[in-house]
Amino acid sequence: MLAVTRSSLPRVPWRVCRAAYATAPSLNPVIEQDIHHFSKILPSTSVVSTLSPVASPASDLDQFNNDWMGKYKGQATTVVKPKSTHEVSQIVRHCWERRIGVVPQGGNTGLVGGSIPLKDELVLSLANMNKVRSFDPISGVLVADAGCILQSLTDYIAPHNHIMPLDLGAKGSCQIGGNVSTNAGGLRLLRYGSLHGTVLGLEVVLPDGTILDQLTTLRKDNTGYDLKQLFIGSEGTLGVITGVSILTPPAPQASNNVILALPKFDNVLPLYKLVKQQLSEILSAFEFIDRTAYELAVKHGQGRALSDEDVRGAACFVLVETSGGRREHDEEKLNHLLETLLEAEKPLINTGVLSQSPAQFSSLWALREGVTEAISKEGKAYKYDISVPLSSFQDVVDGTREHLRSKGLLNDSAVKHVIGYGHVGDGNLHLNVVAESYSPEIQAALEPYVYEVVASHRGSVSAEHGIGSMKTHALHYSKDEVSIALMKKIKEIFDPRGIMNPGKVLP
Amino acid sequence: MRPSKACLLNILVPVKRAVDYAVKIRVNPQQTGIDTNVKHSMNPFDEIAVEEAVRLRERLKDQVKSIKAVTIGPPKSSETLRTALAMGADSAIHVEIPESAPSPEPLAVAKTLRAIIERQSKAGADSGIDVVILGKQAIDDDLGMTGQMLAGLLGWSQATFASKVEIDVEKKEARVIREIDGGSEEIKCRLPVIITTDLRLNEPRYATLPSIMKAKKKPFEKLTAADLGVDLTPQLETIKVTEPPKRVGGGKVETVDELVAKLKEAGIKAV
Known part of the structure; x- marks a missing residue:
């Protein structure tokens, strides 16, 4: 229901959009009396506030009001940093009685604005609870x-x-x-x-x-x-x-990794099947990077590139990691797998490289892990963290690219790259659209398009990044009305006053 | 002793299996050495040496007749040779020493290498070694002497700490840029030559899967010190190995006077 109204709204930048989900009107802002109360519970160093008597400069609150991507901005006046569960309990009880919104905040590394206040809620930082x-x-x-x-x-x-x-x-x-x-x-x-x-x-x-x-x-x-x-x-x-x-599991005694270059995406799934069968319990990662993502990682200096000869004709790459209890055993398995792959009549892979030292091990990982950083250096990213059936990974990426092309947005001044990478083993694809700058046109072309594609595959609109404030409107693409209604009832039971992280997760 | 008459190069690349540089080194409880039950890989300077030999072949094509890798070490050192073969060496010699044997010292290593080079020149007029490329030092003992000792024993040219190598096969001549204090030095030397590698010479390649598979079929010879008539018994005795003292955190002082007092207390005087 919501989606219908939303998609019919004129497309405006997300910051303005978010006003629609602002704090419930029944919540109160933090005022000076509250600061007095917090000061009784906490030592003075644990209360940061622009309100008197603390009167910290506004810049002291920047790191709590902004996310690391610079995408979300809150207007909290006050941050409390309790050291114990008891202190947290006293703060929350006070906010409950005073109906003040509370935003719990950890390392503030999220991607969907879940840890940033929508308005002027109290930020409860857990940073001092570190024992x-x-x-x-x-x-x-x-x-x-x-x-x-x-x-x-x-x-x-x-x-x-x-x-x-x-x-x-x-x-x-x-x-x-x-x-x-x-x-x-x-x-x-x-x-x-x-x-x-x-x-x-x-x-x-x-x-x-x-x-x-x-x-x-x-x-x-x-x-x-x-x-x-x-x-x-x-x-x-x-x-x-x-x-x-x-x-916590015991640390593996030996790790190896290998990057395989594949001539076409269709080979990823048969490869995954074979790798799972042969490596069995020592398989610890099976990561997919498409050619564009690889090129970007190399361009921005993430890990050392493979030689031109090895990259030639590759449509995508797969990083396989093994970790196990005994190196000889793992290497034997891995070598057997690699022999099978290379000697096959219809090879699934073009070629690949096997790390020979911990330094090369990290370098190969950097090619995969560095994609995120490379993207942020390349331009402004629209990040979609979706779960779709493995077989449709490439269709989703190609489909999105074609969709943007049909809207005339695929050029140097709008969308520069549409790339896919992610955890094949978990069915989790990171679809990233790298643009010159954030713009309402691109936003409108991508949403609800991407969410609809995901829904058509019965996928998840947020595989691991969560909902936060960014995707509340898209929750219904992955959860039906019955589920959302139950979620709201659960929220009501725990938090009838709606003070906990208002405006997040639920539409 | 002189190299082959035909204008074809035979390159020898000595490599060493060392504790990987990313591993945190721990002294064993008996204080006789370090814990070696950790990840090992090819000494990084030797990896650069193998890479340079392979690049020489890529540049000089058929003028490079062979690239032979050699190592002296316990049974597991054969993995290091496999890596060298996967990177592009043609054949390998493993001078095997028992797992428990002490690590040979530079002079013994140089004498072993000399024995191998002499053995090669006896094998045929066109199989004598013309160029030896090896790391300037191994990162485990940091001795940095093997290359120079080998050049001394053989009476060959030496070009140490190379950051660029060019070889003119016709003229039997090597031009090497060396890293020296305050800059670099370009030298020209006659073949045969011993070249030791520095970090900036090149960036070693990844071993690709097809080459790893091919490496398994390349000639791999195992020898013992006795086969070569050399004695690897160390001349030095290690008395004790200890960790460097733990870093102690500093303290804060409130005033300059306090700072001066602390400095005096620590026995630091004005010069």
Whole structure:
């Protein structure tokens, strides 16, 4: 229903659009009396506000009011940085009583504006909650404050030969609480599964300030409704995650990777099938980069390029990573696979390169991971993070390119590139449209076109980036009316006053 | 000892298997050495040497008759040779030492290489080595002497720390630009020559899958020190290996006086 009205609206830049989803009118702004109250709960260094008596310069709030892409901008006057669950609870209870909107914020590395206030809500930064609570090297269960940075957790458990079950580009800034509340995917999902499986327990401050303690370390617990699952991926709309208990797998003892050059996209799926069969449990990544994405990564210095000879005739590339417990075993499997590939009568691949050292291993990964950065250097990106059946990856990319061409937008002054890359293993395609600048015409050509294409494949409009404020209007392309109505009821039960991250996720 | 008469080059590339440079080095609990149960790869300077040999062939075409890689090391060093073969070397010699044997020192390595070069020249008039390209140092022991010692033992020209190499096969001459303090130096030397590589010489290629497969079928010879009549027993005895002292964080001082007092306390005096 909403879509009909929206698509019939005149197309205006997103910033103006967002006014339509602004904070519910019943919410109150933060005022001086609130600052006084927060100052009683928190030390003075933990309250940043442009209001008196704190009166910080507005620039101190910039990093909390803006996202890293410079796409979303909030007008929060106040940021609080509690150090303990108890402090979070006191702050949230006050906001509940005063009906002040609360935006929980982790590393602020999201892509859909989920951690940026829509108006002048209170920003609750978890950055100061950064202690590891416990780690059991036998079971591998890690219990940590929500504000722990993913990389620091990785470093913490590395001496115990464990790794975090998730890894993503933003690992140096993103926080585990944010990862969980957005159900972040990333590069290890193929191997270790999603956070719905690896998170064992959560501690959450509910919208009225009550502390929900489900911070268990049990792997098996079939006792009633699994409430923690509701908070995983709810993007802070149901409560503030303050502690996370997560199962970490043992660190692989050996890793290898190989980039394969394919003559046509149609070969990706048979290749995936063969690779899965032969590598079996040591397969840890199967990533797809189309030729345009590869060229961009090389152009912007992400990883060392393959030789011209190896690239010739390649329509796309696949990066395969193995990680296992014993190098000889892994290499034997990998070598056998590569021999099968090269000696096949109808080869699926043109050629490929196998990393010979950790330096080359990183260089090959950089070609894939560097695509995001290369795109931001090339121009302004419209990013669509979609799940579609593997077989339609290329159709979606080519279809979008043709659609833009038919609208006369595919040229140097409008859209420069339409590229696809992503996690084939998870059915997750990153469709990126790189333009000279953001413009209403391009926006109108892409939406709802892309969402409709996704819906036609019964795909997801947000595979791993979430909904945030960017895609609330598109939720219905992936979730039917019954589902959305139930989601709204759940929100109503947890947060009848609508103070938690208002304007996010639900339309 | 002199190279072949025909105008065709035979290149020898000695390579070493070393702890990969990305690995964090840890001293073993007995303090007799480092933990070697970590990822190893080809010494990066040697990788540059292999790449340069392959590039010489790409430039000089048929004038390069052969590129032979050689290593002295434990059984696993054969992987390093496979990498060299995958990058484009034609054949390999592995002078194998037992897993537990100490790492040979530069003089012993140079003498082993000399023995191999002599063996090659005895094998036929057109198989004598004309050019040896090797890393300027190995990143594990950082000794940086093997190339120079080999040149000394053979009485050949030496061009160390090369950042550019050109070879005129007809004139039997090499022009090499060397990295020196404050700039670079261009030298001309007669073949046969020992060239040691510096970082800027080239950027080694990836090993492609077809070449990795082909490498498995290339000639691969295994020898022992005894076969070559050399003694690899080290002349030096390692007494103890320790980690550098841990960095201690600094402190903050409130005033200049306090700073001066702290400096005095630390025994620092005005000059």
